[in-house]
Each structure stands twice: as structure tokens, then as C-alpha cells.
Amino acid sequence: MALAHNLNTAMKNxxxxxxxxxxxxxxxxxxxxxxxxxxxxxxxxLSIRLTGDHPSLDILIKARMRIMELGRASPG
Numbered sequence: 037m038a039l040a041h042n043l044n045t046a047m048k049n050x051x052x053x054x055x056x057x058x059x060x061x062x063x064x065x066x067x068x069x070x071x072x073x074x075x076x077x078x079x080x081x082l083s084i085r086l087t088g089d090h091p092s093l094d095i096l097i098k099a100r101m102r103i104m105e106l107g108r109a110s111p112g
Contacts, residue, residue: 051102052095067092068099 044064048057056064073086086093 050106051099053102056095068096 044061048059048064052064071086071090071092073084076083076085086096
């Protein structure tokens with residue numbers, strides 16, 4: 037339970053930032069995790085299809101970009 041809490045806190049601080057740092061897990065679950073969409077397996081890759089006008093789409097795209105930036109950052 038402590039590990040899940042620490043991962044949630046790190047995700048909010050490093051990836052979501054801004055107003056999401058103060059949000060509880062319930063708000064994150066309803067706005068970012070439990071989204072209506074479709075997982076598509078095509079050309080040896082998985083993708084998630086959401087509607088283009090979904091209010092959380094912009095947040096998800098920014099979060100993914102920040103995660104990719106963290107992956108490219110030099111260790112240390």
C-alpha cells in the first residue's frame with residue numbers, strides 16, 4: 037500500500053503537475069483512468085482510441101510527453 041501511495045504521489049508531482057497535485061486518487065481515477073475508449077492491437081503495437089473531444093485527452097497527451105521526457109533524462 038505504501039508503494040502504491042508513493043507511485044501515485046510521484047506521478048502527480050512529476051507527470052501531472054499543476055492542479056492535479058492536490059487531487060485525490062478518486063478524482064484521478066474518474067478523470068484519467070476510467071475513460072471510455074478502445075484498445076487497438078495493430079501492427080505489433082497497442083494504442084488507445086478515445087474520442088477527439090474528450091476533456092481529458094489534452095491532459096493525457098501532456099502526461100505521456102512528460103513520461104517520455106523522464107525516460108530520456110540522464111540518470112543521476
